[in-house]
Amino acid sequence: MLTMTSKTPPFRYLRTSEAARFLSLSPRTMEKHRLYGTGPRYRKLGGRVVYSIPDLQEWADQDIRTCSSGHRSDR
Template sequence: MEIATSAVQRFLKTPDAAIHLGLSARTLEKHRCYGTGPVYRKLGGRIVYAIADLNAWAEIGRRNSTSDPGKGVCLPARPVRR
């Protein structure tokens, strides 16, 4: 049985996913706890992220200018207390 290379989904552990996004691993862990981060999977005892999910989450915060409302908001890694 042969699987096409393009069909195989690549997963990154938290430290590598954080590097991919330009964040610290701790920030990514906080996003996971608060539910504000990218989609992740739990395989056994390990947390992994699909590269496509990391890119999709980063795309939410994309802006062309300061007046661009964008597609959405990447929320802070901790809840804002008021």
């Protein structure tokens, strides 16, 4: 039997507009990322596109940078 502790928030999927707001992007940008395969992982549930928060966070964290110039300081 699966039980949820008070420390575990309920798992929830976000629709495109909510996911876009979470990432500070427009819904149209999210749609383009889906079209080109460059965006976060998503699921289709009953014909609706939904995103998990962990997938959105993972996608956003893929391109973390510490410097805006073209070279890296750890070389």
